[in-house]
Structures are given as C-alpha cells and as structure tokens.
Amino acid sequence: MSSSAEERLICRLLDENARTLSLTLRFLPRVLRDPLGLAYLLARAGDTIADEGSIPLTRRVSMIRELDFSLVSGRFAAWKPCFSPEEISPRDAGLFTALPLLLSRLERHPDRAELLSLWRSILKGQAFDLERFPSSRALSRWELETYCGDVAGSVGSAWVRLIITHVPDVLISRHEMLIPWAVSYGKGLQLLNILRDRSADLVKGRIYAKEDDIPELMILAREWLAEGEKFLECLRPGRTLFASALPWDLAVQTLTKISAGSAEDRVKLDRSEVYFTVLSNLASLWLPRRSNPAS
Numbered sequence: 001m002s003s004s005a006e007e008r009l010i011c012r013l014l015d016e017n018a019r020t021l022s023l024t025l026r027f028l029p030r031v032l033r034d035p036l037g038l039a040y041l042l043a044r045a046g047d048t049i050a051d052e053g054s055i056p057l058t059r060r061v062s063m064i065r066e067l068d069f070s071l072v073s074g075r076f077a078a079w080k081p082c083f084s085p086e087e088i089s090p091r092d093a094g095l096f097t098a099l100p101l102l103l104s105r106l107e108r109h110p111d112r113a114e115l116l117s118l119w120r121s122i123l124k125g126q127a128f129d130l131e132r133f134p135s136s137r138a139l140s141r142w143e144l145e146t147y148c149g150d151v152a153g154s155v156g157s158a159w160v161r162l163i164i165t166h167v168p169d170v171l172i173s174r175h176e177m178l179i180p181w182a183v184s185y186g187k188g189l190q191l192l193n194i195l196r197d198r199s200a201d202l203v204k205g206r207i208y209a210k211e212d213d214i215p216e217l218m219i220l221a222r223e224w225l226a227e228g229e230k231f232l233e234c235l236r237p238g239r240t241l242f243a244s245a246l247p248w249d250l251a252v253q254t255l256t257k258i259s260a261g262s263a264e265d266r267v268k269l270d271r272s273e274v275y276f277t278v279l280s281n282l283a284s285l286w287l288p289r290r291s292n293p294a295s
Helices: 003-017 019-025 030-051 057-073 090-097 099-107 112-132 141-166 178-196 198-203 211-232 239-260 271-285
Strands: none
Touching: 003 019, 003 030, 003 090, 003 099, 019 030, 019 239, 030 057, 030 090, 030 099, 030 112, 030 141, 057 112, 090 099, 099 112, 112 141, 141 178, 141 211, 178 198, 178 211, 178 239, 211 239, 239 271
C-alpha cells in the first residue's frame, strides 16, 4: 500500500473510532498529527480487547500480555488476535483488519521508541484493570493514581517529548515542570472519565473509587487539570495550542456538570456545546504564521 493510501486509511479509522480526536488532530502540524494518530489507533486496539465483555476475561488478559511481549521482543507481526464474528463489532473488526498495516507503520516510524514506550504504559494500565476487576473492593488512592498515570499521564509525557523533538519553537520556555504538568493533565482527563462513568462501571464490577471519596476526587481532578493549564500556558498561540487546549476546555465543562449532577446520570456535553468550544478556541489560531512558524 502506498504512503498516501496508508494515510487515507488511518484518517478513515480515526474518523470511525475517535471523532473528537480526529477533528483535533487535523489542526496539528503533520509531524505531530502522524505519530499521535497512530498512537491512538494502537492504544484503541488494546482498549477494545480490554473492554470487550463477550470475550472471556482470562483470554483478554492473555491477549494483552501476548501483545506486550511482542512489543518487548520487537516481533510486532507475531501478535495476530483472532475473533469470532459475534465477539467484535464491525467497526472494531475494521480496526483489527488494519492492524498489520498499523504495526508495520510503527516498526518503521521515526518516533518508534517513544510510541512503543507510550503503548506499553497504556497496556500496563489495561492489564491491571483486567486483573483487578471485577471486584467489590474499590481501588486504593495509590492504585487509582498509578492507573491514571499509566493509561493517561503517559500520554502527557509523550506529548511533551514529541513537541520538543519536532516543534520545539512552539514552547515559550522549557520549564522544568513541563512534563509533570502534562502528566497531571493526562491524569486529570482520565480521572474525569472515571467520575463520569462510575455508574456504568459499577454495573461491570469496576469500582474505581468509593462513593464517599467522590467529592475529594472532584477536587483532585480540578487540581490535575489546573496543572494541565500551566502546561498549556507554556505553548505559543497556534495549531498546537488549539489541539492541546480543546480537551482541557471540554473537561472543565464536563467536570462542572458532574459536580452538579447525580451519580446515576452519565454526564455528556451536547453537540452544540462542543461546537461552541471549538469555535471559541479558534482565536488561538489567529497568529500570523511568520510570527510563529513552529505552530
């Protein structure tokens, strides 16, 4: 398959599997858009296995472990998961059909080491999730923070390193706290998902936090997102800031709704709120390119 055909396929997969992210990625410089799009689809493959309730738990754990081993050994092509038609949706089947191409692209990607490290961290969190639940016992605070760090804080640190590698001029300054702030940003987004989905997770036997701890975790989510805002303040106006700030704006709005809602309701921003947020953030793109070529 030609490079252009590969890119069209990846764009289609992103449109099918991550509509909001797909929209955000389009605003990024290509040197960032390519590795992040690939990283998302690879992580989504592992996430699909972890969440697919029609597949026996022991088999899901085994598949995740086999994937991690194939990444460590460098034998990407050795991981070939097989599913029966009733075990996986047509959309997810399309993702796994494209998996050999995605793994091949990873193998020859210039950011291979960074993407591998990121994917292995996410897989670690997914394996923990599968082996820890279902359970009637909630996660300890240490378990919760470690889990958020593995599956989402890792994205923040990889994001900073990719910026430093490819578009360093986007950074106003290389503050020593840049990566820790980005890690907190990712953890805050993940904790927000946990708070939002806790009723649905409870049905699946996944208790990430005791209900009595929810007010304290709301505060923690705000603190992590506040550190994420400090990371955003280190980026110059332009496409990279736009793409990085959009999840923050949506998260803050969602957290406000969660605080005002009930545990039984899955809070979700409606489409008009998302579109308004996107349009509001377009102001960060209004900087002459000659003044900020990196962005």
